[in-house]
Amino acid sequence: MSTARVLVGTKKGAFILTADGKRQKWVVSGPHFAGWEIYHMKGSPADPNRIFVSQTSGWFGQIIQRSSDGGKTWEIPGGEKLPKPGEFPAGASNKFVYDASPETGKPLTTHQWYDGTQHPWEFKRVWHLEPSLTDPDSVYAGVEDAAIFRTTDGARSWHELAGLRGHGTGPNWTPGAGGMGLHTILLDPKNHNRMYIAISAAGAFRTDDGGKNWKPINKGLRSTHIPDPDAEIGHCVHRIALHPSRPDVLFMQKHWDVMRSDNAGDQWREVSGNLPTDFGFVIDVHAHEPETIYVVPIKSDGEHFPPEGKLRVYRSRTGGNDWEPLTKGLPQQDCYVDVLRDAMAVDTFDPCGVYFGTTGGQVYASADSGDSWTPIVRDLPAVLSVEVQTIP
Amino acid sequence: MILVVLPAHLRTLARVQGDVELDVPAPVTVRSVLDALEARYPMLRGTIRDHVTLQRRPFLRFFACEQDLSLDPTDVPLPDAVASGKEPFFIIGAIAGG
Numbered sequence: 001m002s003t004a005r006v007l008v009g010t011k012k013g014a015f016i017l018t019a020d021g022k023r024q025k026w027v028v029s030g031p032h033f034a035g036w037e038i039y040h041m042k043g044s045p046a047d048p049n050r051i052f053v054s055q056t057s058g059w060f061g062q063i064i065q066r067s068s069d070g071g072k073t074w075e076i077p078g079g080e081k082l083p084k085p086g087e088f089p090a091g092a093s094n095k096f097v098y099d100a101s102p103e104t105g106k107p108l109t110t111h112q113w114y115d116g117t118q119h120p121w122e123f124k125r126v127w128h129l130e131p132s133l134t135d136p137d138s139v140y141a142g143v144e145d146a147a148i149f150r151t152t153d154g155a156r157s158w159h160e161l162a163g164l165r166g167h168g169t170g171p172n173w174t175p176g177a178g179g180m181g182l183h184t185i186l187l188d189p190k191n192h193n194r195m196y197i198a199i200s201a202a203g204a205f206r207t208d209d210g211g212k213n214w215k216p217i218n219k220g221l222r223s224t225h226i227p228d229p230d231a232e233i234g235h236c237v238h239r240i241a242l243h244p245s246r247p248d249v250l251f252m253q254k255h256w257d258v259m260r261s262d263n264a265g266d267q268w269r270e271v272s273g274n275l276p277t278d279f280g281f282v283i284d285v286h287a288h289e290p291e292t293i294y295v296v297p298i299k300s301d302g303e304h305f306p307p308e309g310k311l312r313v314y315r316s317r318t319g320g321n322d323w324e325p326l327t328k329g330l331p332q333q334d335c336y337v338d339v340l341r342d343a344m345a346v347d348t349f350d351p352c353g354v355y356f357g358t359t360g361g362q363v364y365a366s367a368d369s370g371d372s373w374t375p376i377v378r379d380l381p382a383v384l385s386v387e388v389q390t391i392p
Numbered sequence: 393m394i395l396v397v398l399p400a401h402l403r404t405l406a407r408v409q410g411d412v413e414l415d416v417p418a419p420v421t422v423r424s425v426l427d428a429l430e431a432r433y434p435m436l437r438g439t440i441r442d443h444v445t446l447q448r449r450p451f452l453r454f455f456a457c458e459q460d461l462s463l464d465p466t467d468v469p470l471p472d473a474v475a476s477g478k479e480p481f482f483i484i485g486a487i488a489g490g
Contacts (some may be wrong), residue, residue: 060439
């Protein structure tokens with residue numbers, strides 16, 4: 001029987017929810033890694049039982065854990081006990097060291113700080129893990145301060161793809177209010193050399209050669225809160241999504257504005273349309289309808305909760321501009337939670353399931369493409385990320 | 393035998409219960425204790441001190457014999473009571489009161 005497995009990262013641990021394909025009765029397992037911030041947890045498309053977790057703490061730093069049995073047991077790659085005392089492992093799953101080697105040609109040591117001065121790059125945490133579409137041992141990691149790393153040995157060791165920071169605009173990148181995190185990594189399923197990433201608050205970037213060279217893809221974005229609203233970089237991109245069947249079409253939730261590109265990010269146009277506010281964090285695409293997209297409008301800049309205390313998912317069946325509120329089963333009064341950028345996902349059942357988590361600790365699910373919603377778990381710690389696996 | 397007291401999160405990570413006993417060759421210093429600890433529990437590498445610089449993580453402190461050793465050079469010998477195993481070496485996470 002097919003299974004839906006929802007991976008939930010929270011401020012105080014990870015939770016795994018499972019249900020059969022009807023998605024009516026859910027079993028909650030957790031907390032895993034209790035007390036740690038779980039920024040992201042994602043399964044490998046090549047081996048669904050292989051799950052990677054980013055576990056972080058202000059006290060103890062970054063940990064990467066891995067499961068090979070669907071989340072029942074966990075291991076720290078590279079942290080295995082050794083047969084000989086004093087012998088160190090070859091790699092370390094939590095060792096993220098920026099590439100400053102002369103071979104890159106452009107070792108970077110500083111970026112722009114909030115006050116306009118230059119500031120050293122300092123690794124803080126892994127925001128996002130994106131497993132390879134084909135190899136269960138290969139994963140990309142988006143980190144704060146913004147950079148992209150890759151492992152090809154199941155997370156035992158990580159190496160920076162330094163061409164991103166080194167492509168030229170890196171010294172001008174500035175952190176957003178939440179830090180300078182690389183939070184979005186999209187792999188093109190039709191072109192394995194193409195990848196998209198996004199950074200708060202530098203913008204979106206694309207590589208067409210497997211990560212060696214990168215270029216900003218921010219034309220058409222307009223951000224009135226930065227000195228040059230049409231600048232090449234400096235836009236606070238919150239999230240990008242694509243449909244696997246049509247990877248040149250991108251949808252973006254920016255700090256303000258919902259945007260769309262039909263040419264792999266070379267040019268963007270606004271599709272906010274009739275949304276009650278075009279601020280928000282999440283955006284995702286229906287699994288079977290490439291023109292059906294979802295956002296959760298949030299009131300900003302200062303509040304970061306739903307307008308009018310009504311938690312509403314908005315769906316567009318036209319790739320933007322025309323939006324309908326989805327409210328059935330969602331609280332329509334006195335609701336003041338936020339939905340963070342990595343906290344929405346879709347499954348590939350038919351009808352498509354849509355999931356999102358809130359800072360109030362609820363995970364809501366819809367088994368009918370958004371028409372109706374139900375909380376599948378309540379009262380968790382604040383939800384940082386939600387992913388879902390559809391397991392045959 | 394050196395006795396090391398870990399914060400609860402690191403005990404969970406290392407999958408140990410209670411205090412940790414380590415064989416540490418003389419001279420017993422903060423550095424040699426951490427070297428031995430990380431050799432035996434490689435999953436703790438990077439959680440107490442930086443992988444590359446070996447600097448103590450800022451929210452952790454080292455204590456022994458009621459002394460705060462956090463700012464001492466890491467190659468200074470630890471008190472005899474620690475080296476002999478009579479007193480533990482504490483690794484403590486900063487705690488906010490209130």
